[in-house]
Amino acid sequence: MRATATEWLELADKVYHYRRDRLDAEDLRNLQTHTAKLRGLLHEKADRMKLKLGVEALESVLRQVGGTHYPKSSLVENVEFFLVAAIVILGFRAFFIQPFKIPTNSMWPSYYGMTAETFKPNEETPGAIARAFRFVAFGAQRREVIAPTSGTVSTDFLENGDLAYTLKPGRSWMVFPTTVREYTFYVNDEPVSITVPQDFQGVDQSVRETFFGGDDGFADHLAQLSRSGGKFERHVKEVIAGSGRGVRVTRLPLAQKAAQGDRLLSFDILTGDQLFVDRMSYHFMRPKVGQGFVFRTGAIDSIYMRDRISGQPIDQYYIKRLVGVPGDTLEIKDSRLYRNGQPITGSAAFEKNANQEDGYVGYRNELGLDVAKTMTVPAGHFMALGDNSANSQDSRYWGYVPQSEVVGRPLLIYYPFTKRWGPTR
Secondary structure (H helix, E strand, O other): OHHHHHHHHHHHHHHHHHHOOOOOHHHHHHHHHHHHHHHHHHHHOOOHHHHHHHHHHHHHHHHHHOHHHOOOOHHHHHHHHHHHHHHHHHHHHHHOEEEEEOOOOOOOOOOOOOEEEEEOOOOOOOOHHHHHHHHHHHOOEEEEEEOOOOOOEEEEEOOOOOEOOEEEEEEEOOOEEEEEEEEEEEEOOEEEEEEEEOOOOOHHHHHHHHHHOOHHHHHHHHHHHHHHOOOOOEEEEEOEOOOOOEEEEEEEEEEOOOOOOOEEEEEEEEOOOEEEEEOOHHHOOOOOOOOEEEEEOOOOOOHHHEOOOOOOEOOOEEEEEEEEOOOOEEEEEOOEEEEOOEEOOOOHHHHHHHHOOOOOOOOOOOHHHOOOOOEEOOOOEEEEEOOOHHHOOOHHHHOOEEHHHEEEEEEEEEEOOOOOOEEOO
């Protein structure tokens, strides 16, 4: 009864604040009097019957003066609560802290992107309980290709040897609209498809590990096909579902035999590190060399900022490490990054890359920072490189980050629950 009384007092306060300018003096006095009486009974810890009479007296007044706030509606109260909560969360996300998911391994081993854990056709895969645990702990999501019939397995390849795919509408968590990649395999020309997130780039590696034992085996397979002099089907594959646009592909065999129901390809997509990003600090202080650095790519005009299949501009959030501010000159020599003629400092990742230790592979000479080349950061821009220099498209490829596109710096990894969980490096 005390809980019920408290709820009616909350409603009485709400009516008072919303409607006191519309009530006459007598109604306002009655509302205040009965509210005070019930509040006094609560304070005195009155018995159940006295509280019940106090609630009924206050309810009688509210019925007369409450307007649209009476009768009391829990549905309306809940809708208001969640609406206000959503506004607060969206405002907090827009101005203070934003969640961010690492899409690729360009910052490995500082941060992990989405990766594929491949299961060979005859390998036992995790059971239902293990899959549930892996989903909760690591965000692992299974993808499998099952042979729809018996025969030769093939798929489409681009001219550079990568698997061809189609971009199509999809759903994230079965609710939110998104874009996915669809990869199609053929068993005796009967298609079977899987979809993966647009940012996920692990299908090629999973196919090479499953069918050829790795990159070397795939290269040998292509060489054998070339020596065989066979004629392979070449056609145009649609790159964006429903667009009519296409790219030229070649259909090549992956395996000569498959039986109906065979598991041709199986892998788990392990989620990339998910971070909280500080959006506020850079409004008051200048970004520092060595910090993790989150920015948006939409304003970067480069062929390297376009989807390799569709040619569409990539407008996403990226994370790299800040290596240069306006006026800095950058250079790479023997795996070490130099800033203004001196070995760069400001992050442990710089030294680990220079010494190629703890998984850091060293900085690589590429394009803008090829051997004997330098890059000087112009005004109003920043320069960003990935820690995984051998597998990172960064400022060496697409140039500089406009100051207007800077989002913030990473604070902590909140998911998945691995040894990297906690404050960022």
